[in-house]
Amino acid sequence: MRGPVAVRRVVHTGAVIAEHALTWSPRHPTDLLQTIGALRRGGGDPTYHRDERGAVWRTTRTDEGVATLRYTQPASDELRCEGWGPGARSGVASAPELLGERDDPGDFEPGIRLLDDAHRRNPGLRIPRTGRVFEALAPAILEQKVITLQAHDSWRRLVWRFGDAAPGPTPRKMRVAPSPERWASIPTWEWHTAGVDPRRARTIVNAARYAARLEEAVAMSPSDAAARLTLMPGVGAWTAAEVAQRALGDADALSVGDYHLSNYLGHALWGRDMTDDEMLVAMAPWAGHRYRVVRLLGAAGVRGRPRRGPRMSFVDHRAI
Structure with a gap:
């Protein structure tokens, strides 16, 4: 596999001219949408957009200034990033890391059939690392x-x-x-x-x-x-x-204290409710990859605890 090519200035992409661009083949199988989707904050996030062609547009603020970055996957083993704005050069240069270049699942051992199936069916799920x-x-x-x-x-x-x-x-x-x-x-x-x-x-x-x-x-x-x-x-x-999970690319970062996570994992993997302390003990076999386990279960559509009570309510602080 070839590594990242040099960052190039002024790159034509049809009718669009990118100020900087980078094309590379990742070290590990990488699915663009599964990987970068973890960075979106809801369907109306003003900093994130997926267009009709499947390209993902994302804005960021680098040490050199603001940037808009366009991520595409021209082939299963090829990724590309194009950028505009004062921060485009550094934003494009860091694209491989953002799309999981540092994420190494080599020592991940699923250990159970459910996770083995999820890992096998989602080989391109990487943990992103924005560095911001x-x-x-x-x-x-x-x-x-x-x-x-x-x-x-x-x-x-x-x-x-x-x-x-x-x-x-x-x-x-x-x-x-x-x-x-x-x-x-x-x-x-x-x-x-x-x-x-x-x-x-x-x-x-x-x-x-x-x-x-x-x-x-x-x-x-x-x-x-x-x-x-x-x-x-x-x-x-x-x-x-x-x-x-997002800025540092930490595949082990487990969101202890989450309102739903311990019971989700408890039911998904062991069929029962769990406290945070019980969850930490039970997740020990996957040390180093505990967040990866959460992402894989979600990507595989594994359901957690059946809903028995009301959802958390929307608290309108504007009325207080």
């Missing part, structure tokens, strides 16, 4: 203690209101998530309008002020990265794991 810590942290904080739909609604509102216009020929209007400085300057009433309670708002604002220190977690070990993240008031083990 605060970019993953802000939406993870919004998802604390509320239903996912509510968090995604808040994310959409805030990104549209305070983000930057996406550069390049996006197929629909898109936005780049706000910079840490912009997150830190959002007025109290705007958080309220977006349905974000004061505790989550304070957590994001405080973390934004230390964003540069948080970005250092990219070069740390998983345990040191988690320690750095959880130094922030309001950022616990669950939030740190959600960040590690």
